[in-house]
Amino acid sequence: MFHLDHDELFLPPPHGLQAHFQHLEAGNCRLCLYQNFEAAPQSHTLTPFLDVSYFKVPSGRVSKTPLGAAGMEFWAQRTKAHNYFLYYDNGKSAVKIPAQGVASRRSEDIAPTSVHVLYPPNNFKARACTVKRVKSAKQKGLQEMNLTWMKACHDEIVVGAKVLHYPATHFERLWRKYHHLGNFPAVRFGGELVVPASFHLEARDEYLKYSDKTTQQEKLKELLERAAFLSDEEVQSQLETGSVVSIDTVRESLRQGVWIPPRQLRPSLFSLLQRRPSKEAMERMQRMRRMPAEVLFEAVGLLKMESLDQGLQKVVEQLETRGWAACHLGLHGCLDARYGLEASQLKPKMSKGATVIENRVVDPTESPNALRGDWTLFMQEQGLTGPKGPAPTLTMLESALTDLGMQLDPRLRRSRLQLRITERCDGMLACYEEGGAYSAHLDNADGDGRVDGRVLTMVMYLNQNWDRRAGGELAIFEPEKGELGDEQVEGKLTWLKWYMVSPEANTLVLLLADRVLHEVRSAYAERYALSMWFCGQHAEYGGS
Numbered sequence: 001m002f003h004l005d006h007d008e009l010f011l012p013p014p015h016g017l018q019a020h021f022q023h024l025e026a027g028n029c030r031l032c033l034y035q036n037f038e039a040a041p042q043s044h045t046l047t048p049f050l051d052v053s054y055f056k057v058p059s060g061r062v063s064k065t066p067l068g069a070a071g072m073e074f075w076a077q078r079t080k081a082h083n084y085f086l087y088y089d090n091g092k093s094a095v096k097i098p099a100q101g102v103a104s105r106r107s108e109d110i111a112p113t114s115v116h117v118l119y120p121p122n123n124f125k126a127r128a129c130t131v132k133r134v135k136s137a138k139q140k141g142l143q144e145m146n147l148t149w150m151k152a153c154h155d156e157i158v159v160g161a162k163v164l165h166y167p168a169t170h171f172e173r174l175w176r177k178y179h180h181l182g183n184f185p186a187v188r189f190g191g192e193l194v195v196p197a198s199f200h201l202e203a204r205d206e207y208l209k210y211s212d213k214t215t216q217q218e219k220l221k222e223l224l225e226r227a228a229f230l231s232d233e234e235v236q237s238q239l240e241t242g243s244v245v246s247i248d249t250v251r252e253s254l255r256q257g258v259w260i261p262p263r264q265l266r267p268s269l270f271s272l273l274q275r276r277p278s279k280e281a282m283e284r285m286q287r288m289r290r291m292p293a294e295v296l297f298e299a300v301g302l303l304k305m306e307s308l309d310q311g312l313q314k315v316v317e318q319l320e321t322r323g324w325a326a327c328h329l330g331l332h333g334c335l336d337a338r339y340g341l342e343a344s345q346l347k348p349k350m351s352k353g354a355t356v357i358e359n360r361v362v363d364p365t366e367s368p369n370a371l372r373g374d375w376t377l378f379m380q381e382q383g384l385t386g387p388k389g390p391a392p393t394l395t396m397l398e399s400a401l402t403d404l405g406m407q408l409d410p411r412l413r414r415s416r417l418q419l420r421i422t423e424r425c426d427g428m429l430a431c432y433e434e435g436g437a438y439s440a441h442l443d444n445a446d447g448d449g450r451v452d453g454r455v456l457t458m459v460m461y462l463n464q465n466w467d468r469r470a471g472g473e474l475a476i477f478e479p480e481k482g483e484l485g486d487e488q489v490e491g492k493l494t495w496l497k498w499y500m501v502s503p504e505a506n507t508l509v510l511l512l513a514d515r516v517l518h519e520v521r522s523a524y525a526e527r528y529a530l531s532m533w534f535c536g537q538h539a540e541y542g543g544s
């Protein structure tokens with residue numbers, strides 16, 4: 001059961017509707033919340049399904065980067081209430097109603113709390129009917145309500161399905177709406193709930209300010225154009241910030257009279273998993289040549305602020321052509337000793353590193369790619385952030401790496417990789433004890449099972465005066481042509497090499513998390529590193 005208004009459409013994922021429902025069924029899902037995308041027209045139209053192909057991305061899906069924030073702000077400053085979406089931004093839910101006979105309490109099975117959310121009743125029904133009850137539910141807290149049916153799912157087959165909302169595409173329609181609604185109150189539930197400022201109220205006020213139809217229409221037209229419409233240049237800039245995507249499946253399907261399915265965002269999970277080399281391939285690879293990697297900016301000594309732009313550009317070029325880059329960060333010399341000390345002091349807090357594939361911790365004996373001998377600690381999870389914490393230098397380093405990731409974002413988007421960073425993960429401090437290693441692996445071979453899984457890895461080494469004879473190199477496997485898993489490449493394994501980076505303080509390695517095979521060679525001394533992963537998407541999100 002699903003409630004859609006006349007200005008909304010349901011867009012199935014690229015995999016098709018049947019596959020989508022089968023997936024929900026297999027996960028025993030009874031409620032699915034579909035995110036809604038809001039139409040951003042370029043001119044007035046009474047046939048928006050045919051004419052509109054740009055949509056605002058739900059706020060939770062806009063990149064948590066400076067560029068993403070600029071995109072949200074672009075929209076916010078267009079309305080008095082500083083809203084991003086003009087209307088609702090919380091999606092709409094569909095629920096599964098069990099067949100008769102399966103559910104004994106059929107009539108009780110679903111309790112709609114609004115047109116947006118429908119709840120299975122065991123948890124909510126009794127509380128959902130009146131405001132008072134909703135309030136007491138809030139006081140009791142979600143935990144007590146035992147919302148076990150609530151599970152997050154980021155698979156493309158779920159997230160790819162969406163609601164397209166076309167609420168404001170023509171001034172005359174807008175006028176008719178507010179003419180019909182008239183002087184509606186800004187409170188609900190008899191005054192208990194005050195409706196916050198919004199475009200909806202701004203439009204009401206604009207309508208009420210004037211008494212003749214022509215002026216009302218003129219004013220609403222201005223408001224609509226100011227708040228919702230995009231010029232060609234604005235389309236381009238908002239596609240860049242990621243606040244807007246192009247979805248032309250509906251338009252094209254209507255124009256051609258046949259269903260044109262949306263594009264798939266990334267290769268199927270199956271083809272991604274193919275990229276995990278077999279045990280035999282791995283053994284062959286181990287015999288490939290090994291040579292020291294070039295570490296960028298080592299001679300310069302300092303990756304100075306004034307040359308940061310050039311430096312980042314060089315890093316992006318390397319990521320484009322080789323999939324990885326090693327560089328010297330050139331921080332002030334006194335920092336090496338401090339972060340080294342902080343890292344070793346945190347050692348007792350670390351736990352054994354584990355490999356997670358499809359949200360499951362992998363038994364290392366099961367998979368040749370999961371043998372790792374490190375001890376790890378996640379910085380924020382352990383509450384280590386902030387200058388007053390036990391690791392101020394590492395905290396600073398973590399935010400510096402975050403900043404680098406954010407600065408790389410617009411450059412990566414423009415590069416041939418067309419990679420968009422959407423957010424960062426918690427920083428991970430790792431220690432390899434003497435003899436510890438991590439066998440060859442891809443950090444994110446299965447896309448993390450998400451639409452926006454980890455795409456970029458950064459590893460910063462923390463070992464002051466590292467003796468190269470102690471080993472512990474990061475070995476990066478570089479296929480000279482094509483990608484790992486390509487048959488052509490597999491057939492020409494002799495062309496391939498490993499590039500070795502010594503884990504010296506201030507050396508930073510960047511690599512594509514879902515493409516570049518790498519391993520940690522065993523060391524004869526304790527070896528520390530700080531890793532950061534950035535999530536993102538390979539192509540424009542949600543477009544179709």
Ligand SMILES: O=C(O)CCC(=O)C(=O)O
Binds near residue numbers: 430
């Ligand atoms: O410490 C390193 O050199 C890399 C570690 C690594 O590959 C990982 O944690 O995934």
Ligand SMILES: [Fe+2]
Binds near residue numbers: 441442443
């Ligand atoms: Fe790794």
